[in-house]
Amino acid sequence: MTRHIQRPWLSLQPTDDPLEPTGRTVRWGVVATGGIARTVARDLALLPDAALHAVSSRVHERALAFAREFGALRAYSDEGARPGYVQLVEDPDVDVVYVATPHGQHYEVARAALDAGKNVLVEKAFTVNAHEAQELVALAEAKGLFLMEAMWSRFLPGMLRAFDIIESGEIGEVQWVSADLGFPAPKDPASRLWDVPAGGGALLDLTVYPLLWAVGALGFPDSLTAVGKLNDAGVDEQNVLTLSYSDGQLASLISSLVAHGPRTATVAGTEGVLTSVGSVNNPTELVVRRGWDPARTEKIEVVGRGYVYELREVVRCVQQGVLESPTMPWSHSVDTMRLFDGVRRQLGISYPNDERG
Ligand SMILES: NC(=O)c1ccc[n+]([C@@H]2O[C@H](COP(=O)([O-])OP(=O)(O)OC[C@H]3O[C@@H](n4cnc5c(N)ncnc54)[C@H](OP(=O)(O)O)[C@@H]3O)[C@@H](O)[C@H]2O)c1
Known part of the structure; x- marks a missing residue:
């Protein structure tokens, strides 16, 4: 199906x-x-x-x-x-x-x-x-x-191109996705990345990006398993999420504040595979291999540092009196936070803001 x-x-x-x-x-x-x-x-x-x-x-x-x-x-x-x-x-x-x-x-x-x-x-x-x-x-x-x-990332030309390719059927039906984002962040206790009230940890800072690939290719999952390593303050240094879908598809997402990762996204389909090389949140090189054919590489140009696309969307929506971007809808943000709440329950992460709810 x-x-x-x-x-x-x-x-x-x-x-x-x-x-x-x-x-x-x-x-x-x-x-x-x-x-x-x-x-x-x-x-x-x-x-x-x-x-x-x-x-x-x-x-x-x-x-x-x-x-x-x-x-x-x-x-x-x-x-x-x-x-x-x-x-x-x-x-x-x-x-x-x-x-x-x-x-x-x-x-x-x-x-x-x-x-x-x-x-x-x-x-x-x-x-x-x-x-x-x-x-x-x-x-x-x-x-x-x-x-x-x-x-x-949702507005970037590399991301749009990747999902055009997936939508075109070139790689067939998507069966699994893997994506990672990681770098060793200096262990500075003053940094927001390690501060509990600031919402520190890999989940809130990094996982939004690998998740974008899974959600774009397969939607929000039917179930989720999370494992992670928390530091003494209760901040997740790294986490791995396995997402499963009722039709049998899977996604594996890794986020780390303690190790360099390849920062790659792979979308594997029944007819081929697409990989975003070198950047999971701002794809500038997409490699597509159909079946056993040689791979082709597409280079992507990005204007500025890549933020002009989302800024222009805001400007355009405000000019037109549109409340919700059709490209980055409210449901994506709310569903992501629901999913993260589920991850935090599994990992035992809590923030002071949780007590306000
Ligand atoms: N879209 C992206 O590519 C991207 C990249 C990096 C970060 N981010 C996001 O942007 C946000 C900020 O990240 P950042 O890397 O810019 O952090 P940052 O360099 O630490 O800057 C955060 C700024 O917020 C203010 N601030 C710090 N602690 C605060 C507190 N307790 N209450 C109120 N204001 C405080 C400070 O500005 P003042 O001293 O001037 O008040 C500080 O310079 C995070 O949500 C992060 O996930 C997004």
Whole structure:
């Protein structure tokens, strides 16, 4: 029996020019000044109809430095009477708030932004648990605001091309998927990656990407088995998930904060196999082998650092008054957090935010 998998991302074509303007200028406010905020601010500057209006940081100097470097007009910080992010979400000239804090703070900041009537892009993993994810989605829907998890990979030309190939039937019916993402993260206790309240661990930080391949090729699974290694603080250093499907298909996903992995995704079908070499979250080289034929390799070009595609989607949705991206729907974020809740129950991982539910 053929499994029906909804792949809405196929609606976007890899040939779409990500730098083509799509309408009025959309003004952005960025919450936090860390690694991804900086990378995304650089790609935002490439879009002709997006403008960085404001930034907020816990620290005044950091907000000012970020604003100077990336050309934001306003810099807010916790050194005023109210937290910087609260001031930013209340700025009437901000159309979209980009939440680039650690996972543990996503819900609080995104909720404040929605309450203030702002459209929101929230970094991955969307939240810490499914309860938070459902609450944010319900709030966006009730208030008629745009909300999306920043799963940039879902918009990338390499990912779109991979799923075009799978959809074309070239590799036949998918029977299994394997994907991994890993690197040894410095064991710095101050790093969000090892901090429990920040939502530290491989699951929230990395597993969203290998999971994207399994979900894209086979959908969300019917059952799941997780094994992992937790450190003394209860943070998962690495985990392996085995997903099973009622039609017999399988997926094996590895995420690690203690070892380099090949960062490869393989989708194996009855007629052939597709592999994304070298990058599981930003495919730039796809190798396809049909049957016993020699493999062919497709090279993929990416504009900027690859974030322009998701940023353009946000801009386009806000311009058009669309609340939910058809390419990265709310259900994907909520179902992912439900699946992660199940993984955490099996591994014995809990976060302070869980107690709020
Ligand atoms: N899409 C991607 O490719 C990608 C890549 C990396 C990370 N991410 C995601 O982006 C988020 C941030 O990751 P990152 O690597 O940028 O982390 P990071 O470098 O540690 O930066 C996080 C920033 O958040 C603020 N922050 C830190 N602790 C906070 C707290 N307790 N409360 C409020 N704000 C706090 C800080 O900014 P201030 O000091 O200015 O307040 C900090 O610089 C995570 O959810 C992560 O999964 C996504």
